[in-house]
Amino acid sequence: MKLLYSLPVATYVGVVAAEISRRGILADGAQFASSTFDYIVIGGGTAGLTLAARLSENPTTTVGVIEAGEYLPDDPVLNTPASALTIAGNPTYDWMFQSVPQVYANNQPINLPRGKVLGGSSAINAMIFNRGSKAEYDAWAKLGNPGWDWNGLLPNMKAAERFTGVDPFRVNYTNADPDDIFPSQGKNGVIAADYNNWYPDLVLPVQKSMSKLGVPVNFDPDSGNAVGLYNTATSINRTTGRRSYSASTYYAYNAQRPNFVVLTGAQATKINFKDTAGSNKPSSI
Known part of the structure; x- marks a missing residue:
């Protein structure tokens, strides 16, 4: 078994429903615990579900996901x-993390919203769909991470995206x-991305002021040059009018796979290792 974790947390007990979108959700934590998986992903968040979905593309590979939140x-x-800005600070969806008191913020702690739900923070963010600049990603590679530069990451960014419209401006x-x-934008991925069809009257005056x-x-801020207005x-999925995030895409689109199992409402607290041929390898959670 190989352990992959995107968050230090994980999972619960959901009710098996008839819908395909819930088919891989287990109702029995004991059943999950008694199963053997090739991979266990701790944390069914933004990266966790993406990783699990990709691994389960191989029908001979079994993948289990443990998520502390619910589906x-x-x-x-x-x-x-429209509800996006009301989610952070709600313990139903948010881990309610805070920083230590900040000396230069009048010793106030800073709220650090993180999604406690299947889909992780992609379920609770403001849905702003943008990228950093090329120089930032290239700096990652220079730190000793080959392939994590702009040219190495761009194909993967595009693979996740399904742009369905062009900037109206x-x-x-x-x-x-x-x-x-x-x-620079993808069109064959699963995460829907598009632009609003309504903008307030303030937009054009702001644009003119910034130009002056x-x-x-x-x-084209997605091209690696994110400078400017x-x-x-x-x-947002413009067909349904709903948030597009990892649970509604990477999980829901693949929930019918028998080798892709998610346990929700349960939290991983310990990884057990086994000495195999002189090397400690993870054996269970």
Whole structure:
């Protein structure tokens, strides 16, 4: 067994429902504990579910996921974009982490929202769908992480994305084809990304003011140059009007796989190791 963990936490007991989107959710923690998996992913969050889904693409590989939160596919608070800013600070969805008191913030602790739900923080964030600059990722590689530079990561970023629209400001200002997404954006992934179809009247005056200050408009911030004023996409499925996140995509789209099992409402507290041929290897949780 190989242990992979994206968060130091994990899982509970969900009710097996008839819907395909819940098919891999276990109702019995003992059943999960008595099973043998090739991989166990601790934490069914943004990265955890993505990793588990990719590993389970091999039908001969069994993957178990342990998640401390619950699977809430029909929760209106999580699904409704307008509710996004009400989620942080709600213990139903948030771990309620805080920093130590900050000396330069009048000794106040800072709230650190982290998702305690299947889907992790992708279930509770503000759905702002953007990237850092090329220089930032290249710096990761220079620290001794080959392949973690911009050119190494961009194909993987694009593989996750399904852009379904073009920035309307780009269309208006450059006469771009409304169906012509940039090469830096993906269109065959599972996470839906698109732009709003309504903007407040304040947007254009702000843009003009920034232009007078020498801040350029950037129509392609996903290209590795995130400098300037730009309109960010959001991870919202425009067909359903719902948040697009790891539980509603990487898990729900693959829940029918018999080799992809998720235990929710249970927390991993210890990893057991076994001495095998003089080498300690993880054997159970």
